[in-house]
Amino acid sequence: MENKCIYCGKNYDLSESDIIPDALTNARILNKNVCRIEHNNKFSDMFESKVIDALGFITNELDIKSSKAKRYAAYEAVVTIEGIEYNLKLHGDKEIFNGKVIKSSDNKHMISSYDKAVKIAKDESKVQPLDINTIEIEKTVRINNKIFFDTSMYRMLSKIAFEWYCSKNNISGYYSEFSNIVEFITTGKGTNPVSIIQEEKIYNMIDQVVNLGSHTLVAFEKEDGEIDVIISLFGLLIYKVIVTQKKPSICMYNFLYTELRTDSSRKEIVHQSVSEAQQKLDEVLNLDNFVCTDIIIDGKKVMAPKKKISLQNLEIYVLLFNLIGFLSATNDDATGPNFRVNKIFFSQLKNITQASTLHKKSIKRFVHETFYEGHEKIKLNPNASDKKSIVFLYAVYLIGNSEEKELNDVILQKIVKEGLPNVSNGEFIVNDEIENSLKKKMMEDENYSDTLERGAEKVLNWRN
Numbered sequence: 001m002e003n004k005c006i007y008c009g010k011n012y013d014l015s016e017s018d019i020i021p022d023a024l025t026n027a028r029i030l031n032k033n034v035c036r037i038e039h040n041n042k043f044s045d046m047f048e049s050k051v052i053d054a055l056g057f058i059t060n061e062l063d064i065k066s067s068k069a070k071r072y073a074a075y076e077a078v079v080t081i082e083g084i085e086y087n088l089k090l091h092g093d094k095e096i097f098n099g100k101v102i103k104s105s106d107n108k109h110m111i112s113s114y115d116k117a118v119k120i121a122k123d124e125s126k127v128q129p130l131d132i133n134t135i136e137i138e139k140t141v142r143i144n145n146k147i148f149f150d151t152s153m154y155r156m157l158s159k160i161a162f163e164w165y166c167s168k169n170n171i172s173g174y175y176s177e178f179s180n181i182v183e184f185i186t187t188g189k190g191t192n193p194v195s196i197i198q199e200e201k202i203y204n205m206i207d208q209v210v211n212l213g214s215h216t217l218v219a220f221e222k223e224d225g226e227i228d229v230i231i232s233l234f235g236l237l238i239y240k241v242i243v244t245q246k247k248p249s250i251c252m253y254n255f256l257y258t259e260l261r262t263d264s265s266r267k268e269i270v271h272q273s274v275s276e277a278q279q280k281l282d283e284v285l286n287l288d289n290f291v292c293t294d295i296i297i298d299g300k301k302v303m304a305p306k307k308k309i310s311l312q313n314l315e316i317y318v319l320l321f322n323l324i325g326f327l328s329a330t331n332d333d334a335t336g337p338n339f340r341v342n343k344i345f346f347s348q349l350k351n352i353t354q355a356s357t358l359h360k361k362s363i364k365r366f367v368h369e370t371f372y373e374g375h376e377k378i379k380l381n382p383n384a385s386d387k388k389s390i391v392f393l394y395a396v397y398l399i400g401n402s403e404e405k406e407l408n409d410v411i412l413q414k415i416v417k418e419g420l421p422n423v424s425n426g427e428f429i430v431n432d433e434i435e436n437s438l439k440k441k442m443m444e445d446e447n448y449s450d451t452l453e454r455g456a457e458k459v460l461n462w463r464n
């Protein structure tokens with residue numbers, strides 16, 4: 001089949017479009033039937049870059065970075081050091097004392113390396129030494145959720161839903177059935193096909209099955225033929241996008257699921273319809289498809305399925321049937337921010353900022369930023385609270401103490417699970433109490449600084 005742009009039908013100068021902008025996911029998905037300039041590059045300036053810039057803090061928290069960029073996205077923070085406020089643009093947690101000159105918000109104080117500070121002040125008596133291991137530091141980030149209800153966000157979500165649904169259905173060329181969503185994506189005019197799900201139950205259902213910070217996409221066909229795509233963006237807010245009221249007859253696959261995780265792995269389910277999915281699942285669960293094993297528990301032989309179906313996929317099917325059932329029956333979405341939506345947003349955000357996800361990418365980033373070349377040995381500061389860093393430091397400490405010489409994903413999860421029993425799925429939620437107890441455990445070991453160095457070296461030696 002000839003490849004043509006799904007927006008305009010052009011059959012030349014096509015490109016691979018990142019369905020979700022590269023800077024917002026570690027697990028890229030592509031649509032190859034998008035023309036290069038008009039319907040790929042231009043979208044970046046029209047609406048994508050505004051969203052990407054505004055989400056810098058969230059992508060930082062989740063260790064998500066564009067594959068093309070060297071650094072993580074910047075975000076603004078107010079850092080209070082010994083009672084004085086500094087407005088900073090940060091690319092990560094560890095950037096405050098990296099030798100750069102930082103100026104206080106009232107322009108009366110500066111922090112830098114001692115030598116540099118003396119040079120700038122031209123008078124050593126005006127320079128005060130700071131011991132970064134004992135000073136009080138507090139970081140505040142002001143989150144404005146306005147971007148989540150901005151037209152640029154709605155256009156980006158429409159683009160994601162449309163390009164994803166088309167790629168799953170191998171659509172090539174323009175179809176008039178998609179005229180409404182195409183008009184909205186390309187011009188921002190026409191009917192906005194996006195609404196916001198404000199039913200807390202749906203957030204809980206999805207949270208139970210997907211990983212922290214994942215993007216989750218679900219497509220299904222309603223009884224009247226409308227195609228809806230549900231997008232859970234980082235798990236922060238869940239949107240519904242009406243892709244078309246009536247699909248082109250060549251669209252065969254209308255029961256779709258994709259989860260894109262922050263550790264760059266993904267989960268996919270593709271079926272033609274709800275009933276086909278139901279049938280496939282019934283076949284797998286049918287007793288005829290089970291065989292007796294020789295394992296006996298409580299006097300009964302254990303049954304095992306002939307065909308392999310992982311327990312987690314079973315969980316996803318159950319989620320999808322419940323979700324589709326619920327969303328087909330109700331129509332109670334919000335069109336903008338309100339009390340219910342804001343409450344959900346801030347509670348989901350709290351989960352993301354309090355949880356650490358321990359996997360190769362996040363731990364490597366932490367070690368690169370903390371144990372950079374020429375760093376001083378780590379001394380814990382009892383007056384600074386940084387929950388995420390403490391969890392990562394503790395993981396590095398466990399790695400340093402472990403007898404395993406080389407790391408891989410399985411060994412990391414084993415070390416972490418043994419040392420942090422509350423970890424599930426690589427996720428760990430920290431409160432003040434846990435932070436203090438992890439700090440205490442390390443500080444009771446008089447060699448903890450050396451153990452940390454050893455752990456960091458193992459992480460740095462972890463090959464790709």
Ligand SMILES: [Zn+2]
Nearest residue numbers: 005008035039
């Ligand atoms: Zn085009």
